[in-house]
Amino acid sequence: xxxxxxxxxxxxxxxxxxxxxxxxxxxxxxxxxxxxxxxxxxxxxxxxxxxxxxxxxxxxxxxxxxxxxxxxxxxxxxxxxxxxxxxxxxxxxxxxxxxxxxxxxxxxxxxxxxxxxxxxxxxxxxxxxxxxxxxxxxxxxxxxxxxxxxxxxxxxxxx
Numbered sequence: 247x248x249x250x251x252x253x254x255x256x257x258x259x260x261x262x263x264x265x266x267x268x269x270x271x272x273x274x275x276x277x278x279x280x281x282x283x284x285x286x287x288x289x290x291x292x293x294x295x296x297x298x299x300x301x302x303x304x305x306x307x308x309x310x311x312x313x314x315x316x317x318x319x320x321x322x323x324x325x326x327x328x329x330x331x332x333x334x335x336x337x338x339x340x341x342x343x344x345x346x347x348x349x350x351x352x353x354x355x356x357x358x359x360x361x362x363x364x365x366x367x368x369x370x371x372x373x374x375x376x377x378x379x380x381x382x383x384x385x386x387x388x389x390x391x392x393x394x395x396x397x398x399x400x401x402x403x404x405x
Contacts, residue, residue, distance in 0.1 A: 247375075248315045255311045262307035265338050266299055273341035279348070286398030288391075302385045306334070309371055309378040318374040326370035333363035350400035357393040364389060 270276075276292065310330050313323055336359055344353035364386045372379025399405075 247312075247317060251315065254314065255308070258311040258314070259304060259307040262303045262310070262334065263300070265334055266303045269338045269341045273345040276345060279345050283399055283403045286395055286402055289395060298388060302388060305381045306330075306385060309381040312375050312378045312381075313371055316375045316378075322370075322374060326367065326374055329363060329367045329370055333360060333367050336360040336363055344396065348405075350396065350403070350405045354393060354396045354400060357389060357396055361386060361389050361393065 280292075310327060313326050313330070316323065318326075336356055340353055340356045340360065343349050343356055364382060368379045368382045368386060370379075371382065
């Protein structure tokens with residue numbers, strides 16, 4: 247493992263958190279969405295989502311930093327980090343598609359693709375640095391729960 251770099255760690259942490267924050271801003275009125283649509287069973291209160299995503303984005307950023315600073319080969323790291331940025335782009339798009347454009351079934355498709363990308367990312371990260379893969383287990387579990395919520399919202403509201 248290369249020497250610790252606080253600036254690089256902060257770049258990954260803040261950059262990842264900003265992707266989530268910008269997505270939320272561009273997604274628009276969450277409260278309006280939930281006054282229009284009936285939520286599914288097991289829907290947590292809004293503050294749970296905020297706290298969960300802050301933690302998950304932090305874990306993503308830390309895991310990517312660890313991969314970046316690992317002793318793995320350049321191509322191996324490049325591939326793993328490319329998948330990281332692909333999943334981050336899918337993650338970014340979901341809130342906008344689901345909340346702003348109210349395209350619930352497209353949102354479900356995006357989450358399914360996101361779960362696949364995160365599964366690949368976990369595998370690649372794990373091969374480079376085990377802890378980097380393991381840090382993303384809560385993320386993929388949360389995404390599976392989010393897929394359930396997405397599909398159930400579409401079904402309950404007959405969208």
